Amino acid sequence: MRPEDVGATLNLRGLTPWRLKRSIILGFKSIWMRKLRSLLTALGIVFGVCSVISMLAIGEGASYEAQQQIKDLGSQNIIIQSVKPTNNSSAGEQTRSLVLEYGLTLRDLIQIQATVPGVNVVVPNRRIKDFIWFQSNSVDATAVGTVAWYPEMRSRKMVKGRFFTQVESDSRTNVCVLTQKLAKQLFPLHSPVGKTVRMRTSYFRVIGIMEDQVDATKVDDSSGTNPIESGSGEGLEMFIPITVLKDHFGDVLIKYRSGSFEAEKVELHEVTVQVEHSDQVVASSKAIKSILDRNHTDQDYKITVPLELLKRAERTKQIFNIVLGSIAAISLIVGGIGIMNIMLATVTERTREIGIRRALGAKKNDIVLQFLIETILLSGIGGLIGVGLGISIPQLISHFAGMKTIIQFWAPTVAFSISVLIGIVFGIYPALRAAAMSPVDALRHE
Numbered sequence: 001m002r003p004e005d006v007g008a009t010l011n012l013r014g015l016t017p018w019r020l021k022r023s024i025i026l027g028f029k030s031i032w033m034r035k036l037r038s039l040l041t042a043l044g045i046v047f048g049v050c051s052v053i054s055m056l057a058i059g060e061g062a063s064y065e066a067q068q069q070i071k072d073l074g075s076q077n078i079i080i081q082s083v084k085p086t087n088n089s090s091a092g093e094q095t096r097s098l099v100l101e102y103g104l105t106l107r108d109l110i111q112i113q114a115t116v117p118g119v120n121v122v123v124p125n126r127r128i129k130d131f132i133w134f135q136s137n138s139v140d141a142t143a144v145g146t147v148a149w150y151p152e153m154r155s156r157k158m159v160k161g162r163f164f165t166q167v168e169s170d171s172r173t174n175v176c177v178l179t180q181k182l183a184k185q186l187f188p189l190h191s192p193v194g195k196t197v198r199m200r201t202s203y204f205r206v207i208g209i210m211e212d213q214v215d216a217t218k219v220d221d222s223s224g225t226n227p228i229e230s231g232s233g234e235g236l237e238m239f240i241p242i243t244v245l246k247d248h249f250g251d252v253l254i255k256y257r258s259g260s261f262e263a264e265k266v267e268l269h270e271v272t273v274q275v276e277h278s279d280q281v282v283a284s285s286k287a288i289k290s291i292l293d294r295n296h297t298d299q300d301y302k303i304t305v306p307l308e309l310l311k312r313a314e315r316t317k318q319i320f321n322i323v324l325g326s327i328a329a330i331s332l333i334v335g336g337i338g339i340m341n342i343m344l345a346t347v348t349e350r351t352r353e354i355g356i357r358r359a360l361g362a363k364k365n366d367i368v369l370q371f372l373i374e375t376i377l378l379s380g381i382g383g384l385i386g387v388g389l390g391i392s393i394p395q396l397i398s399h400f401a402g403m404k405t406i407i408q409f410w411a412p413t414v415a416f417s418i419s420v421l422i423g424i425v426f427g428i429y430p431a432l433r434a435a436a437m438s439p440v441d442a443l444r445h446e
Contacts, residue, residue, distance in 0.1 A: 016193055017042035027373040031381075034346075041342045042382030044335025045419050047372045050387025052328035052395065052415040053407065058415040059324050060429060061404035062316035070313055072155040072213060073306040078273040080104060080284050084300040099252055102300040104268040116287045119279045123153045123272040126245055128253050134186045134196040141182050141236035143199055145245025151210070153272055161193045161208030169241035175203035180212045197238070203247040204240060263443060266427050329418075335382070336422035343375055343430035351437065358439035371431035372424065379423025383416040390415065 031038045073079060082103025113119055123148035131138045148166040151158065165173045176197065183192045183206075192206045214236040252265045275284045285305045292301050347354075354367060391412060394405035 014274055016138060024373055024377075025186070026370055027377050030374055031377060036112060037342065038378060039253075041339055042260045042335075042385070044338040044384030045332065045379050045422070046334045046335075046386040047391065048328060048332035049383050049415045049419050050289065051331050051390040052325065052418075053390025053411050054326040054393045054397075055328055055407040056321060056402065056411050057407045058397065059317070059354075060406040060408060061394075062186050063313065063320065063400075063408055065315050065404050067310060067317070070306050070352055073271070073304075073309075074153060074155065074274065075304055076278050076281060077153065078275065078281065078288060079304040079306070080108075080271045080288065080292070081302045081304070082272065084264075085300045090397050099263045099265050101265040101298065102298065103266040104292075104301060105106045105269055105295070106267055108295055109268065109271060111295070112288055113385045115161075115291065116273075118276040118282055118284060119273055120276050121149065121153060121274040123150055123267045123274075124242065125270045125272075126242060126266065127149070127269045128245065128249055132186065132198055133183070134192075134195065137186055139182060139185045140234060141238060143238045143240055143249075144246060145174075145242035147242060148238045150266045154213075156213060157211045158214055159209045159211050160191070161206075163208055163210070163239070164241055166342060168358025169243050170177050172241065172243050172247055174204045174244060175207045175240070177208040177210050177239040178206055179210050179235050179237045182237060183209050185236070199238070200249075204238070206245075210239065252284045278307060279342050281305060293434070328415075332418060332422055335419075335428040336379070339375055339423060340426040340430060343371060344433070346369065346374075347430050349435075354434055354437055355439050358437075364435040367435040368431045370433050372427050375419060375430070376423040376436050379419045379427075380416075383419030386419065387416050 006085050084100070085102055109124060110120065113122060125144055127144050129140070129142045132143070133307050134234060148164060148169055150156070158177075159180055161177070163177055164173070168175055176193055178186070180199075186192060186197065187195065192340050193208065195206050196203050197206060198204075251267065252263055252439045254263050273284070274287065275281050282305065285303055289303055292303075357367065391407060394407055400406050
């Protein structure tokens, strides 16, 4: 085909609304005459568009949940946790003294407040893991001794009742707040608010129920180095004033399990430090680490900065979306190649029809337009079906699997636009090939 012929075939300046309408009608008729083949041809685009929308929705939902958990920890917070040391010197010390002493201390807390600038609020807590009883029903859970402003610092919402007050903490009142999961296991048949639960020999009145929350700072417990034990990770927690926990259980935490005896002295299992401005969080975390390094010979603490976790999660989300988008784009390209292949075969089948149209006065522009419109209609119809499936599948996943999915408003539009663009790109060559046929040779074709 000569260059001037290519230029002629792409010259659509004489295109009128009537010619366009007629070409669209002919395109629909041609597709309808080959319904099964047209459907199979469009399936590549259908699955490509569907996968683009669905995979992005699933990835967006998973990323949102992960980021939300980190945000709940507070972007201006620094979380410091006690970690049981595993080196030989600590083990030998435990054997000699029978009491293993490690982790954060009140001295650390005082130095952090006195030397780190911009520290607003500090939330300490201690934890003890044991059975919590209601009548004859018991659950292996964790009692968390903390302060009255813990829910605000950690973005924990009350489902029922209330959290304890500073007055109750100062007066050492035996009150407690249960997480939803612990409340369901201890009280499967009725509301726990107003009831009394027991831990060891101490009794506590339930005044509220707090929503469950996955701890984004939790690490692998298989080594036994995580101070927040499995009960906490599972959401089985009972919150009591830290003053009450110290009065009832003392400084040394003793565990009797299956004939074994463990004694640990941990002044504070976790401290949450809030910084005034988010741009000071990283610098403050480095200052806190410097203080703890001077005070602790062993690495018996762990610092978590939710702001850094959030930035990491956002970066992971971008990479995840690029990977998913690339996989879906490959599906669309494969669908486009399928359309081109079918249209090339169609051109061969309809050679005589092209010759008759050219003999009756059809121009090259008309032939190009007809075949190009057919490919655009194929990809467009496939794109519409794919958009419908792509919107439906995430909703079905959310309904039956319980996974959160988020469909961005731009995803269906972009996916459909790409499908039409692929139809144009992969339809140009078959259309030009059809228009380049000699009318005489086309009429001779059998």
